[in-house]
Amino acid sequence: MKKVALISLLFWFLCSGYTFAQRAPTISAIFPAGGQVGQTVEISVRGSDLDGAHTLIVSGSRGVTGELFSAGGKVDTTYKSLFEDTCAQCHELRSPRNRSMTPSQWEAVVDRMISEKGAPIDSSDRDNILVYLKSAARASGGLTAQLQIEPDAVLGRREIRVVGKHGGSTAFPFEIDCQTETIDTEPNDLITDAVRANPPIIINGIIKQNGDQDYFSFLAKAGDRYIFNIKAYRLNNSSQQFFNPTIILFSEKGEELAHSNGFYAFDPLIDYVFQTEGVYYLCIRDLLYRGSPACVYRLTMGNLPYNTYLFPTGGQLGSVIESTIGGTNLTKAPWQIDLTNETEGLKQIDTPYGVFPFIVSKVTSLVEADINIQDKLFSSVGATDAEAEILFQTKCVQCHEPRSPSNRPLTADDWAVTIQRMGEKQNSDISPSEAARIITFFNSEITRLSQLTASRIQLAQRIEVPVAVSGRISQPGEVDYYRFTIPEAKTLDDWWVIHPFDNPDESGFDIAYSPEKEINLEQEYIGKNNRKLKWYKTTGSGESAFSNVSEDDVIGYALTYIDSETERTEILSLGSDDGIKVWVNDQLIWSNFVHRALAPAQDVIALPLKKGSNKLLIKISNGWGLGDFWL
Numbered sequence: 086m087k088k089v090a091l092i093s094l095l096f097w098f099l100c101s102g103y104t105f106a107q108r109a110p111t112i113s114a115i116f117p118a119g120g121q122v123g124q125t126v127e128i129s130v131r132g133s134d135l136d137g138a139h140t141l142i143v144s145g146s147r148g149v150t151g152e153l154f155s156a157g158g159k160v161d162t163t164y165k166s167l168f169e170d171t172c173a174q175c176h177e178l179r180s181p182r183n184r185s186m187t188p189s190q191w192e193a194v195v196d197r198m199i200s201e202k203g204a205p206i207d208s209s210d211r212d213n214i215l216v217y218l219k220s221a222a223r224a225s226g227g228l229t230a231q232l233q234i235e236p237d238a239v240l241g242r243r244e245i246r247v248v249g250k251h252g253g254s255t256a257f258p259f260e261i262d263c264q265t266e267t268i269d270t271e272p273n274d275l276i277t278d279a280v281r282a283n284p285p286i287i288i289n290g291i292i293k294q295n296g297d298q299d300y301f302s303f304l305a306k307a308g309d310r311y312i313f314n315i316k317a318y319r320l321n322n323s324s325q326q327f328f329n330p331t332i333i334l335f336s337e338k339g340e341e342l343a344h345s346n347g348f349y350a351f352d353p354l355i356d357y358v359f360q361t362e363g364v365y366y367l368c369i370r371d372l373l374y375r376g377s378p379a380c381v382y383r384l385t386m387g388n389l390p391y392n393t394y395l396f397p398t399g400g401q402l403g404s405v406i407e408s409t410i411g412g413t414n415l416t417k418a419p420w421q422i423d424l425t426n427e428t429e430g431l432k433q434i435d436t437p438y439g440v441f442p443f444i445v446s447k448v449t450s451l452v453e454a455d456i457n458i459q460d461k462l463f464s465s466v467g468a469t470d471a472e473a474e475i476l477f478q479t480k481c482v483q484c485h486e487p488r489s490p491s492n493r494p495l496t497a498d499d500w501a502v503t504i505q506r507m508g509e510k511q512n513s514d515i516s517p518s519e520a521a522r523i524i525t526f527f528n529s530e531i532t533r534l535s536q537l538t539a540s541r542i543q544l545a546q547r548i549e550v551p552v553a554v555s556g557r558i559s560q561p562g563e564v565d566y567y568r569f570t571i572p573e574a575k576t577l578d579d580w581w582v583i584h585p586f587d588n589p590d591e592s593g594f595d596i597a598y599s600p601e602k603e604i605n606l607e608q609e610y611i612g613k614n615n616r617k618l619k620w621y622k623t624t625g626s627g628e629s630a631f632s633n634v635s636e637d638d639v640i641g642y643a644l645t646y647i648d649s650e651t652e653r654t655e656i657l658s659l660g661s662d663d664g665i666k667v668w669v670n671d672q673l674i675w676s677n678f679v680h681r682a683l684a685p686a687q688d689v690i691a692l693p694l695k696k697g698s699n700k701l702l703i704k705i706s707n708g709w710g711l712g713d714f715w716l
Contacts, residue, residue, distance in 0.1 A: 110134040110254035114379040115245055116187060117268060117289030118320050119260035122148075123236040127219065128259070129187040130228040130247060131378055137250030141230050144246070146433065148238025149261065153247060154229045161220035164213040171206060171214065172198075188219040188229060193268035197280065234261060241433060241440035258320055260383065262287060263437060273300050276339060276366050284311060285387025290369065292328065292380040298370035303386065305359040312389050312414060313367055317382040318351035325351050328380040329372040337364045346372055354391065356414070390415030390438055397452050397555030399444035400424050406450075410438050446553045453556035453565055454546040501527070541566050581606060583620045584631045584641030587613040593640040594664050594678050594706040600642040601668075601704070613639055620644070631705070643703045649694040657692035660685045664706035670699055680708060 112132040120126035130138075141153035192215055198204040199211065206214065228247065240263060244256035265283075269290030273280045279300035282288060290299050305311060317330045332353045333344040342365075345353035359365070369384065393412030400406035406422040420436060427445050434441045501524045515523070545566035548554060556565050586598045599610050612618040631641045659665060659675070662683035667675040667690070675690045 110247070110249060110251045112245065112247070112254050112257040114321065114381045115257045115259060116291055116378075116381050117266070117383075118258065118316075118381050119262060119266065119287065119289065119383055120232060120234050121266040121287075122234055122238050122240070122261060122263055124234050124266070126232045126234065127188040127192075128230050128232060128245075130230060130245070130257075132254060134251045135228055135247060135249055135254060138228055138247040138254075140248040142246040142248065142253070143232070143243055143259075144256070145243035146239035146241060146435075148235040149232055149243055149259075151230050151232040151245075154231070161216055164217045167210060168214050168217050171204070171210065190268055190270065191215065191218040193270045197270045232259070239433070239440075240435050260316075264385070264387075264389075269299050269301075274298055276300050276335065276368070279366055282386060285385075285389055288384040288386065290382050290384065291378060292330070292369070292371055292376040292382070293378055294376045296374050297376040298368055298374075301367045301369075301384075301386075302364055303367070304363070305365055306362045307360060308358065310356070310358045310388055310414060311386065312391055313345075313353075313355040313357070314385040314389075314391055315353050315369065315382055316385075317380070319349060320381065320383070321379075322350075324379065324381075327375055327377055330380075330382055331370055331372045332384075333368045333370075335366040335368065337366075339366075356391075388414070393438045393441075394557075395420065395434055395436070395441035395443065396557055397450070398442070399446060399450055399553055399555055401450040401553075402427060402429055402445055402447050404450070410436060410441075412438065444553070448551045448553050449549075450553045450555070451548060453554060542568070579645065580623050581620045581644040582623050582631055582641060583610070583618050585613045585616075585636055585639030586610075586618075586641070588638040588640045588706055588708070591638070591664075591706060591708050593638075594666075594704075596640075598640060598642070600644070600702065604644060604700070604702075637707070637709045639707050641705045641707070643705070645701050647694060647699045647701055649696055649699060652696050653694055655692045655694060657690050658686045659688040659690065661687065661705055663708050666704040666706075668700075668702040668704075669693060670695065671702075678706070 110132065111134065112130060114131045116129050116131075117126060138153060138155060141151045143149050143151050195206070195211055195215060195218070199206050230245075230247075238261050240261050243259045243261065245259050246256050247254050264285055264287045266287045266289065267282070269288055270280055272278050274297065279302040282301045282303045284303055288301065292299070313332055313334065315330050315332055317328055318325055329346070329351050330353055331344065331346050332355055334342045334355055334357060336342055343355045343357050345355050348354035367384075367386070369382065371380065390412040391414065393410065393415060396409050396411070397406065400422060402424055404424050406424065408420045408422055409417050410420050411417045415438065418438070420434075422434060422443065424445055429445050429447055432443050432445055434443045505520060505524075541564060545568040548567050548569050550569050552569075554567065558565065583600060586596075587593060599608075606620045608619070610618045631643075657667070659667070660683055661677070661679075661681070663680045664678040665675070665688070666673060666677075669692060674693070675688065677688055681687065
């Protein structure tokens with residue numbers, strides 16, 4: 086009977102087409118991956134398990150709305166004859182239905198034919214031709230959407246998702262910028278077919294197939310400094326599996342002037358100053374000449390800044406912050422941030438140079454003192470023996486880098502023993518006199534570093550906590566030190582613990598055992614497997630708070646007391662293996678049923694304390710292995 090039932094169930098699964106594990110819908114690429122404020126942009130959406138998509142979600146700051154167009158659909162042939170009469174001479178063999186062009190790419194192609202090829206198409210005919218071309222591209226292509234970017238849309242990144250019969254998809258970024266934007270148009274695989282660009286501009290393109298490469302031409306004057314900045318990996322970090330963009334800059338004669346395979350991780354950047362006026366070319370391709378419809382990029386081209394920053398990076402609620410925007414190829418610019426009507430937390434500062442994160446806090450905010458610690462230190466502390474240092478670098482540094490974590494704690498005597506041992510090795514080329522000089526070098530170097538640290542501490546900026554300090558490490562070797570005073574720390578009493586209570590099928594997390602009802606350190610209780618339990622004192626928390634022997638499916642309690650001179654709220658940092666509950670003065674303030682390995686600071690919560698003694702009770706629910714906590 087059981088066998089018949091099992092066969093029937095299997096038959097039902099097979100016939101019903103039941104899916105055991107449906108992958109999450111995934112967007113692998115959006116093209117174009119950005120747009121200019123005040124424009125309407127039509128995007129193509131590529132991915133997997135997106136069938137039945139019916140809703141477009143645009144998350145992020147205000148100013149962007151969209152409409153989704155499902156794959157397929159009917160071609161609007163109202164203006165087909167206009168297209169055939171006007172464009173068929175050049176595009177007859179490459180009809181929209183047979184090409185993989187997106188609606189945005191067709192718009193760029195038509196505009197290029199008008200501006201560069203002199204096609205006799207007025208604005209009305211242009212719009213009508215695009216009605217036909219875009220509808221044909223949607224019908225023959227995949228999922229598309231139209232995004233309306235308001236003129237006052239907040240600059241920066243949005244996230245695009247679609248919802249279909251398999252649920253919501255993963256997100257793909259879409260960037261809003263104030264620069265002029267355009268779409269790469271094919272064919273431009275050869276330098277002779279380069280698409281004309283007028284910097285500053287952002288070009289959206291795709292390296293669509295193996296061997297594909299995109300050429301762009303532009304005019305530069307002598308002394309012009311242009312930045313060529315590619316975003317591909319930063320749009321989709323999984324793209325490194327199939328797309329490593331490379332950019333190459335050529336002269337008018339085809340001579341290579343510069344190239345880059347990566348600057349921001351896999352994304353390349355070229356910063357170039359032109360010596361003569363003329364036409365120049367930029368080529369974009371994959372490092373290994375690969376390509377696919379998911380190889381999407383955004384090229385920023387022109388005399389534009391990069392590595393931009395906003396400083397300070399935070400301010401106090403209710404104040405007005407006089408900040409500075411700086412970066413490479415950018416003269417520092419003042420920027421005022423009004424926090425009088427803001428709320429506490431992280432906000433995005435929208436500027437012409439980018440969008441910057443900014444932390445708004447209730448606590449006092451300071452900026453690092455304008456002290457060039459590096460210059461003061463090296464002017465007050467003697468430099469090293471240069472010749473002895475060169476001797477050490479030549480003889481020893483290959484195996485004994487003094488700044489490595491394992492070598493920093495070594496004393497002068499430790500180094501003397503190490504150098505002598507190296508000199509005694511059979512293959513050593515360190516003579517006794519050289520060993521003596523190297524040892525002398527280390528004696529003086531350790532003394533110098535000690536003086537250096539002391540000088541840094543003396544120059545430390547004085548602050549009063551709590552405080553939020555904005556600082557910058559703006560050059561190699563720079564160090565920021567701060568000096569502050571805190572009241573004498575209050576230590577916790579010793580911990581009292583009792584365990585193990587039973588945790589059948591991990592239900593013990595919600596069972597109120599005796600320690601939750603009363604605290605009697607002399608009382609004996611019945612625990613798991615009828616064991617007799619009593620409270621006992623331990624010296625701390627961590628991996629051995631309850632026991633060094635692991636035991637599955639158990640509950641443990643830990644008890645301590647905290648003395649407070651005033652009524653206040655502190656921050657409590659917790660770690661647990663596995664679930665945890667926390668009571669303060671018999672009030673439950675935290676509950677987290679979770680499975681995890683023990684680590685510090687897994688939960689950070691507010692700890693309300695009254696004046697006087699406060700009872701702190703912790704419950705740990707363990708499923709497997711050791712069950713403990715950090716506090």
